[in-house]
Amino acid sequence: MTVTGQRYEARGYPRHRLDSGQSLLVIAAGLLLVASVAGIAVGGLIDVSTAVAFGGLIAFGELLRLNLPGDREAAPIAGAGALAYALLVRVQDHPAHQGMQQVVAVTAIGMLIGALPHLAVGRPARLHAMAGRLVAVAVAAVIFRPLAGHAVIGGHWWTALPVMASLVILAWLVEVVIAALVRTDALRARYRVALADELRVQLPLGVAIGASALLMAFAAEVMGLFAVAVFAAPLLVTQVALRRFAGIRATYLQTVRALARVTEIGGYVEAGHSARVSKLAVAMGRELGMPEAALLELEYAALMHDIGQLSLRDPIPGGATVLVTREEQRRIAEYGAEVIQQARVLDAVADIVRRQSDPARPAGRDPAPPLSSRIIRAANAFDDLVGSSAEPSRAGAAVGRLRLDTASEYDPDVVEALSRLVERGSV
Amino acid sequence: MGKLSRVAWLYIAAVVTAATVVVACGPYGGVDWAQVITLGLLLAASESTATLLRSRSLAWSSSSVASLAAVVLAGPAGAALVACCTLLGIRRGPSPMQRLFNTAMYALSAYLAGEVYLLFGGHVGTPGPSSFPGIIGPYAAATVTHVAVNFALLQVVFWLAGEPSSAATGLNLKLLLTDLGYGALGVLIAALWKVLGPFTPVLVLIPLFVARWAVAQFAAQQRAYEATVSALCQAVETKDFYTRGHSERVSKGSVMIAKEIGMRTERVEAIRLAGMLHDVGKLGVPTAVLQKSGKLTDDEYAAVQLHPMRGLDIVRDIGFLDEALAGIMHHHERIDGRGYPMGLAGDEIPEFARVLSVADAFDAMTSTRSYSHARPVADAIAELRKWAGKQFDPAFVDAFVAAIDRDGWKGPEPVPDATAGADVAVPPPAPPPNGTASNGTPSNGTASSGTPSNGAPLITESL
Numbered sequence: 108m109t110v111t112g113q114r115y116e117a118r119g120y121p122r123h124r125l126d127s128g129q130s131l132l133v134i135a136a137g138l139l140l141v142a143s144v145a146g147i148a149v150g151g152l153i154d155v156s157t158a159v160a161f162g163g164l165i166a167f168g169e170l171l172r173l174n175l176p177g178d179r180e181a182a183p184i185a186g187a188g189a190l191a192y193a194l195l196v197r198v199q200d201h202p203a204h205q206g207m208q209q210v211v212a213v214t215a216i217g218m219l220i221g222a223l224p225h226l227a228v229g230r231p232a233r234l235h236a237m238a239g240r241l242v243a244v245a246v247a248a249v250i251f252r253p254l255a256g257h258a259v260i261g262g263h264w265w266t267a268l269p270v271m272a273s274l275v276i277l278a279w280l281v282e283v284v285i286a287a288l289v290r291t292d293a294l295r296a297r298y299r300v301a302l303a304d305e306l307r308v309q310l311p312l313g314v315a316i317g318a319s320a321l322l323m324a325f326a327a328e329v330m331g332l333f334a335v336a337v338f339a340a341p342l343l344v345t346q347v348a349l350r351r352f353a354g355i356r357a358t359y360l361q362t363v364r365a366l367a368r369v370t371e372i373g374g375y376v377e378a379g380h381s382a383r384v385s386k387l388a389v390a391m392g393r394e395l396g397m398p399e400a401a402l403l404e405l406e407y408a409a410l411m412h413d414i415g416q417l418s419l420r421d422p423i424p425g426g427a428t429v430l431v432t433r434e435e436q437r438r439i440a441e442y443g444a445e446v447i448q449q450a451r452v453l454d455a456v457a458d459i460v461r462r463q464s465d466p467a468r469p470a471g472r473d474p475a476p477p478l479s480s481r482i483i484r485a486a487n488a489f490d491d492l493v494g495s496s497a498e499p500s501r502a503g504a505a506v507g508r509l510r511l512d513t514a515s516e517y518d519p520d521v522v523e524a525l526s527r528l529v530e531r532g533s534v
Numbered sequence: 535m536g537k538l539s540r541v542a543w544l545y546i547a548a549v550v551t552a553a554t555v556v557v558a559c560g561p562y563g564g565v566d567w568a569q570v571i572t573l574g575l576l577l578a579a580s581e582s583t584a585t586l587l588r589s590r591s592l593a594w595s596s597s598s599v600a601s602l603a604a605v606v607l608a609g610p611a612g613a614a615l616v617a618c619c620t621l622l623g624i625r626r627g628p629s630p631m632q633r634l635f636n637t638a639m640y641a642l643s644a645y646l647a648g649e650v651y652l653l654f655g656g657h658v659g660t661p662g663p664s665s666f667p668g669i670i671g672p673y674a675a676a677t678v679t680h681v682a683v684n685f686a687l688l689q690v691v692f693w694l695a696g697e698p699s700s701a702a703t704g705l706n707l708k709l710l711l712t713d714l715g716y717g718a719l720g721v722l723i724a725a726l727w728k729v730l731g732p733f734t735p736v737l738v739l740i741p742l743f744v745a746r747w748a749v750a751q752f753a754a755q756q757r758a759y760e761a762t763v764s765a766l767c768q769a770v771e772t773k774d775f776y777t778r779g780h781s782e783r784v785s786k787g788s789v790m791i792a793k794e795i796g797m798r799t800e801r802v803e804a805i806r807l808a809g810m811l812h813d814v815g816k817l818g819v820p821t822a823v824l825q826k827s828g829k830l831t832d833d834e835y836a837a838v839q840l841h842p843m844r845g846l847d848i849v850r851d852i853g854f855l856d857e858a859l860a861g862i863m864h865h866h867e868r869i870d871g872r873g874y875p876m877g878l879a880g881d882e883i884p885e886f887a888r889v890l891s892v893a894d895a896f897d898a899m900t901s902t903r904s905y906s907h908a909r910p911v912a913d914a915i916a917e918l919r920k921w922a923g924k925q926f927d928p929a930f931v932d933a934f935v936a937a938i939d940r941d942g943w944k945g946p947e948p949v950p951d952a953t954a955g956a957d958v959a960v961p962p963p964a965p966p967p968n969g970t971a972s973n974g975t976p977s978n979g980t981a982s983s984g985t986p987s988n989g990a991p992l993i994t995e996s997l
Contacts (some may be wrong), residue, residue, distance in 0.1 A: 193957035200664050256564065264731045318737050323735075325729045329663055341741035352755055359759045361852045366766045366814065368848050373817035417769050417817075442865035450765035452758035528714070 169221025610648025
């Protein structure tokens with residue numbers, strides 16, 4: 108283990124907690140479920156019609172769960188329904204008496220019922236995501252259910268609303284923190300970066316879910332249980348739009364991946380080069396603590412970094428851009444950037460591609476290229492040296508060669524990140 | 535609105551006067567002023583976030599939500615007063631006169647909606663649990679009235695101002711339905727007032743704003759996607775100087791055919807992509823062969839015949855409809871079975887491929903290639919008809935011709951000099967020697983189909 112590797116450990120990014128952390132979460136959620144169902148079995152179900160209505164809404168929402176960009180799962184309608192059930196004070200003239208155990212049991216059973224059709228068609232349930240959602244609801248229920256009968260809460264909106272709104276925010280934070288922990292383990296990201304990404308991605312949907320939950324809880328007071336369904340409508344619209352957004356985002360990535368291969372088909376670069384460089388670059392970026400949005404730009408740029416070679420009439424033998432002159436490399440990068448810039452929406456990506464052939468520490472007063480460009484430069488050189496070979500010794504030798512050039516050509520931090528990845532065997 | 539006639543001025547004055555009278559006369563007995571102020575702020579906020587409609591002389595906002603909630607909570611005059619907060623909306627665009635008219639129009643719509651609400655037996659005041667479901671009938675009538683009066687007042691002003699009917703086409707059925715749907719929210723706001731007080735509008739509108747945000751995100755992502763695919767396809771085309779803009783035009787032509795024969799929207803989108811990507815496989819064909827002006831040798835022809843399969847290799851992993859993949863793979867098949875790569879015939883050829891082959895051949899004929907000069911649209915149509923049933927599916931040829939007759943066809947910009955292509959190794963978008971042109975406006979003309987250059991003899995805009 109190198110010095111940098113130790114520093115990495117010492118900063119407290121524990122590594123092999125991947126399975127244990129997730130299973131701990133799932134076990135905790137399972138215990139919650141068992142305890143609450145047992146409690147209901149002993150004490151009996153209170154306010155059956157309300158329980159069935161909210162359980163049905165939760166099951167429906169779980170059935171409609173969606174995948175967000177970045178391999179995330181969300182079930183907005185189920186989440187809002189469960190939170191509303193936890194925060195329910197009154198259904199028209201009847202005070203709501205359900206205890207926290209009943210809230211957890213109804214939520215869990217609703218979620219399981221909604222997950223069944225997914226299982227039936229062969230989409231496995233993501234237990235850790237469901238567990239995270241259940242724990243978040245349980246936190247809100249544990250705090251609010253004892254208060255629900257209290258005169259202060261039952262009296263006026265200006266006392267009830269702040270309490271309920273804070274609980275909604277708390278539940279959201281719990282879910283986000285859990286999700287960030289799971290991602291840290293799964294992707295070897297840094298926790299702080301993962302949490303910031305998670306907060307950013309989940310915020311709009313979280314706001315909509317929280318507001319809808321509050322609306323449902325209050326509307327049940329005036330309009331009864333039917334109103335609950337009405338307030339799920341905006342969430343449904345949001346969900347449809349987000350699903351299509353995630354779909355187009357996925358297609359986008361697939362298309363760029365596919366079109367990046369035209370350089371391979373045309374004989375300009377070795378087969379699989381773009382895919383390998385982009386995978387490596389993203390891993391390096393994550394190792395260096397880049398946030399998710401920047402990683403996406405890095406991935407696009409890495410996939411298209413060789414698109415400029417299309418301007419060459421005759422492919423460079425073997426596509427090794429390290430073998431041609433600096434001027435030639437610049438020209439290719441510049442042309443690639445121009446192609447990307449024509450899309451008018453990827454200017455940052457174009458800039459990364461443009462600066463990819465610049466040395467990490469340029470002579471004179473030129474500003475250093477962006478981190479993403481430095482990463483692509485190193486990843487590209489590494490792949491040109493190693494190719495598709497799986498030999499560890501070759502990878503080690505390649506890192507060693509890059510390290511020799513860290514005085515000007517390659518960014519030392521970037522090369523060290525690469526070296527850690529190679530050591531770990533994740534290249 | 536440009537210069538207005540005297541009648542139009544009189545009309546606007548009448549609307550403003552009527553609104554002023556209504557607001558001035560009240561009655562305001564029993565009105566909760568906190569409610570009126572909250573709803574007025576809500577209305578001003580929705581008016582400030584109005585979206586401009588396509589015709590650009592119309593904008594749509596969700597302000598009717600506040601007016602209609604006020605109908606229930608504060609009665610006709612209170613609703614009219616709330617509607618007057620349109621004046622407070624922060625939105626660039628409307629002139630003071632337009633702003634005044636908009637305000638008066640909303641005030642009158644709200645007032646009349648309030649009267650209709652009373653007429654149908656609605657009660658003014660904060661509704662409680664006992665108000666449901668009795669309130670729904672009168673409220674529905676009020677909503678319809680609000681939308682109808684708003685629509686009518688607008689139509690008349692456009693008519694008097696002599697705006698072309700194109701401005702009024704913005705007022706389509708979908709918009710009216712959206713308005714009615716948003717109107718329904720008003721009753722929810724009114725109903726929740728008892729338990730949530732002035733926070734009601736905030737809470738009700740948050741999920742709606744997030745929904746609008748999500749829809750906008752989706753639309754932006756889709757535009758970004760299309761722009762990126764188009765830019766990458768152009769990069770591929772630079773290899774063959776003569777085929778610039780070909781993919782984009784084939785895509786456009788295929789979409790014209792697809793729409794003409796009534797394909798579903800998702801399939802139209804898929805064929806748009808398929809048209810864009812149908813020739814990516816040409817990257818595998820040596821440049822010298824692509825640009826050869828003489829007859830191809832057997833080996834060279836074999837290399838060309840491989841390109842649909844290579845294209846399929848590239849796009850196989852993109853998650854769009856399998857149909858699009860089949861279209862790319864088979865776009866050089868012929869109805870009589872003499873095409874490549876499989877020699878399929880008739881209905882064996884996937885529908886997408888039959889569509890693409892018509893648009894592909896048409897664009898090839900109307901643009902200059904290394905082996906031929908561009909031909910006029912009329913000639914190309916005649917040629918399509920001649921080969922319908924042999925090379926092309928006659929149904930799609932008919933659909934394409936019908937679409938071109940109606941919408942016209944924008945061909946390529948002419949190649950400056952057909953001989954110039956021969957010695958240009960790197961075509962015009964060649965990178966500058968250093969980074970000077972780095973703020974890269976597209977240096978070749980293919981970014982958009984652009985305007986047809988003058989002197990282009992082949993471009994027709996038949997109507």
